[in-house]
Amino acid sequence: MFSNALNADLGMLYRDHSGWLFGWLRRRLGGNTADAADLVQDTYVRLIDSGRYPPAGEHRAFLTQIARGLVIDLHRRRRLETAYLEALAARPEEVAPSCEQRALVLDTLTRIDQALDRLPARVSRAFLLSRFEGLTYQQVAARLGVSHGAVRKYMLKAAQACLLALDEPAR
Structure with missing residues (x-):
């Protein structure tokens, strides 16, 4: 200090x-x-x-x-x-969820968004395409111009970042 x-x-x-x-x-x-x-x-x-x-x-x-x-x-x-x-x-x-549930969900979404924002663009883009647009790993690979294996690595990295963000104490 x-x-x-x-x-x-x-x-x-x-x-x-x-x-x-x-x-x-x-x-x-x-x-x-x-x-x-x-x-x-x-x-x-x-x-x-x-x-x-x-x-x-x-x-x-x-x-x-x-x-x-x-x-x-x-x-x-x-x-x-x-x-x-x-x-x-x-x-x-x-x-509809309670006010407390809404606040918890918004906090969770904010933490995940911040975690994804700290990742390389391809990693966060792959995660968003898979989880929010419902694309398969093969479709994500085609969209990003990378291999299926690369998408798997990206997804693991993004999932780890999200989990770490959720383990951090709230600010």
């Missing part, structure tokens, strides 16, 4: 740049002040969690890099949530 001197520096970093970061995020989020305020706080939490302090003269660039990732995560989470809620709306009301 940070030493007392770095804690003071972190406080100064927050005072000097949180207003600017809020404005930057608000513009990126179409004027949404609530999300911008949340992401300002999340940016500093990520900074603290990383244990790294931005080098002199690079404070804004460092904060922007963290915040940009958080904006991407927010948009991805919202797309997943929208797709899930649309799927729920198509179901009869009597079989």
Whole structure:
């Protein structure tokens, strides 16, 4: 964690740049002040969690890099949530999951999406084609222009990443 001197520096970093970061995020989020305020706080939490302090003269660039990732995560989470809620709306009301079940499913979907996003493009694409489009491994191989054996390796790698993501504690 940070030493007392770095804690003071972190406080100064927050005072000097949180207003600017809020404005930057608000513009990126179409004027949404609530999300911008949340992401300002999340940016500093990520900074603290990383244990790294931005080098002199690079404070804004460092904060922007963290915040940009958080904006991407927010948009991805919202797309997943929208797709899930649309799927729920198509179901009869009597079989709809509880609010708690919905939150658990959304958390699971978000974790899997993040895990797949960290994989090489072919690996995540193979997984999505097989699991969500229902293609056979042979069809995936043809679509990606790779061998059947390569698809098997991709699927194993993707499944392992998903399982690891689900074992990680929630943030």
